[in-house]
Amino acid sequence: MAALAAGAARAQEINAGELVGHRDIPASVREQVVCGTNPDVITLHSFGTGYLFAWDCAGTRGNAMQALVYADRRDGTGARLLRFPHFKHNPGAGPASEVANKRLFPLSGEIVESFLDLDSTGFCRSESRWKLVGEPKLPMLVSYRQTRDCRGISGWVQILPKEVTGAATKGRTRR
DSSP states (O other): OHHHHHHHHHHTOOOOOEEEEGGGSOHHHHTTOOSOOOOSEEEEEEETTEEEEEEEOOOBTTBOEEEEEEESSTTOTTOEEOOBOOOSSSTTOOOBSOEESOEEETTTTEEEEEEEOTTOSSOOEEEEEEEEETTTTEEEEEEEEEESOTTSSSOOEEEEOHHHHSSOEEEEOOO
8 A cells, every 4th residue: 555655645746847048048037046046947837826946056066956936827926935934043143035945736736855964964855845836836845854964865754844743853764
């Protein structure tokens, strides 16, 4: 049963977007991005009741970084930069305007980030999962997990943020 559910979840993962050339990027989308890059192409993804524009930003070692702009229409109407609240292991850190190694699940309205910190002496891989909720659509952190296994195969520790459960809890996930 669990294998069937995992297969269904994987089946709705859609990351291949439509290429949008530099000249065709809507001005309303271009004005939202703050990462300081000017890519030749970006990708456009149908996502829930709107569209996600994925803009490549400067990456870090092991991470492809992107800014995501949500718009109500593919012409960029209602464009707004998504800011991603992270698990508060870093007090004072605000929401991030970019995500690493994103995976998109448009049918469930979820965005997953898999961040790799190769210089860490502790947890070197983390995974954050957000769901776009409300009007306007905004990312809400629904789960966070991390591991010392940089390959991400084993040793995951699940952390459920206060924003989701009302109290932070930790537990080991099994593989």
